[in-house]
Amino acid sequence: MSSLVSSSHTKLLLIATMAILLGGAIQGADQSQRPTNVIVFLADDLGYQELGCYGQKIIKTPSIDALAAGGLRMTHFYSGSPVCAPSRGMLLTGKHSGHAYVRDNRNPKGLDKLKAQYAWEFPGQYPLPEGEITLAEAFQSRGYATGAMGKWGLGHFGTSGDPNQQGFDLFYGFNCQVHAHNHYPRFLWRNATKEVLPGNDRTLSGETFSQDRFIEEAIAFIDSHQKDPFFLFMPFTIPHLSIQVPDWAVQWYANQVEEEDYEHRGYLKHPKPRAGYAAMVTYLDYGIGLIMNKLRALGLESNTLVIFTSDNGPTYDRLGGSDSTFFESAGLMRGLKGSVYEGGIRVPMIAHWPGHIPPGITSDEPAAFWDLMPTLLTMTGHGEAIPPNLDGIDLSPTLLNKGHQPPHDSLYWEFPAYGGQQALRRGKWKAIRQNIFKEGLQTELYDLETDPSEQNNLAAKYPTVLLSMEKLMDQARTPSAQYPFKHLDPQ
Numbered sequence: 001m002s003s004l005v006s007s008s009h010t011k012l013l014l015i016a017t018m019a020i021l022l023g024g025a026i027q028g029a030d031q032s033q034r035p036t037n038v039i040v041f042l043a044d045d046l047g048y049q050e051l052g053c054y055g056q057k058i059i060k061t062p063s064i065d066a067l068a069a070g071g072l073r074m075t076h077f078y079s080g081s082p083v084c085a086p087s088r089g090m091l092l093t094g095k096h097s098g099h100a101y102v103r104d105n106r107n108p109k110g111l112d113k114l115k116a117q118y119a120w121e122f123p124g125q126y127p128l129p130e131g132e133i134t135l136a137e138a139f140q141s142r143g144y145a146t147g148a149m150g151k152w153g154l155g156h157f158g159t160s161g162d163p164n165q166q167g168f169d170l171f172y173g174f175n176c177q178v179h180a181h182n183h184y185p186r187f188l189w190r191n192a193t194k195e196v197l198p199g200n201d202r203t204l205s206g207e208t209f210s211q212d213r214f215i216e217e218a219i220a221f222i223d224s225h226q227k228d229p230f231f232l233f234m235p236f237t238i239p240h241l242s243i244q245v246p247d248w249a250v251q252w253y254a255n256q257v258e259e260e261d262y263e264h265r266g267y268l269k270h271p272k273p274r275a276g277y278a279a280m281v282t283y284l285d286y287g288i289g290l291i292m293n294k295l296r297a298l299g300l301e302s303n304t305l306v307i308f309t310s311d312n313g314p315t316y317d318r319l320g321g322s323d324s325t326f327f328e329s330a331g332l333m334r335g336l337k338g339s340v341y342e343g344g345i346r347v348p349m350i351a352h353w354p355g356h357i358p359p360g361i362t363s364d365e366p367a368a369f370w371d372l373m374p375t376l377l378t379m380t381g382h383g384e385a386i387p388p389n390l391d392g393i394d395l396s397p398t399l400l401n402k403g404h405q406p407p408h409d410s411l412y413w414e415f416p417a418y419g420g421q422q423a424l425r426r427g428k429w430k431a432i433r434q435n436i437f438k439e440g441l442q443t444e445l446y447d448l449e450t451d452p453s454e455q456n457n458l459a460a461k462y463p464t465v466l467l468s469m470e471k472l473m474d475q476a477r478t479p480s481a482q483y484p485f486k487h488l489d490p491q
Helices: 003-027 062-069 084-093 112-118 135-140 210-224 273-297 369-379 396-400 463-475
Strands: 037-043 072-074 145-151 170-174 187-190 193-196 230-235 304-310 349-352 361-363 411-415 421-426 429-433 443-447
Touching: 037 084, 037 273, 037 369, 062 273, 062 304, 062 349, 072 396, 084 135, 084 369, 135 145, 135 230, 135 369, 145 210, 170 210, 210 230, 210 273, 273 304, 304 369, 369 396, 421 463, 429 463, 443 463
Parallel strands: 037 230, 037 304, 072 361, 145 170, 145 230
Antiparallel strands: 072 349, 170 187, 187 193, 304 349, 411 421, 421 429, 429 443
């Protein structure tokens, strides 16, 4: 372990300790009259069953488990997409993949002048358009300080998707997803300015672990805005590959997890990939614990609505050394990242707000990323800021455990990659189309009540149900010029 990696960890512990020591002065301050803060923690490629509170047996996640014990845990909650960029865009805009602007991870072309101006080293992804209203913009328009620390993936600086043009006062982290494939980068972005990290050269380790910088910036942001309402978006980059974490953290699992030989493909090779991956998830938990400690020290926990979720399911085929089978990362569900089967899109979702959300409750209400925008704005008293024509609904009756929850008629996904995929859930029924680009529109039908692992295709047995689901699939979408979809778009 290098001395500067050690000092980075020491700095985090110092921040946490000072927060506890200095926070008592305002701990008793009356927070009841100020607007409610919001924090959204978004893990990257974290599987449904990789948290203790969702049944994980090996990896330890005490801080996130405590959030669940003190609030609500949803068991039928879905990401926006089975991959990163579109999923994040749907969380921020309240639209599902049949209406969202960003529907895949593709990189834009024709931005050479901007690339030269901002000295981009990585391509960035398709930018959110100028007219799109994000959750950050909605909160910003209501006087909130807004910050995002982690991975963006929704447009480079100088484009319409620039995070500063989409409602964030401060962005710190990786603008491009490709840049985020290494957790010891040479630099990170502070808004449109590169912040060089000496001692990092994009190898397996370095002097500054990017996750530490996100935690430090988040704590500093909360400290700076402790008297203001704030919206803090934390799109973490772990446990997404590469498997990288400080050596001292790997020791949490090095003697507990047995490694085995495998054929390495993609990303950097870690000498202890199972232990390293488990340590990444626990390090994510550790960072969230530090941020929650800061809230408590400042007396802000009861005035802060906290959401935790993941952008899609866990990684497949031991890519980069990951091992979703060993950790049972998706539980009994079929599919992993990149798939619209349950394992690729059903994700953890925890909501925590002491004094408002009752502790220790669980909900099996089907819901998805596009519900978060109307829900968070409603629960914080800013329902008037909800943009029109969203696909999301207000989940506050579920989160607050009060009143009747109007349900979704259906939940819809389309994914113009990995062969072309489409899915729709309505009640207990789930319709899925795979390999649309090659095989056309062949629809599978599953009963999630009796077959949560999606093993028994009932399409032939229930033709009437199948036909109704196919009609809903057709009605749920509008074609996208950026993401043309063979066999779905009008010819």
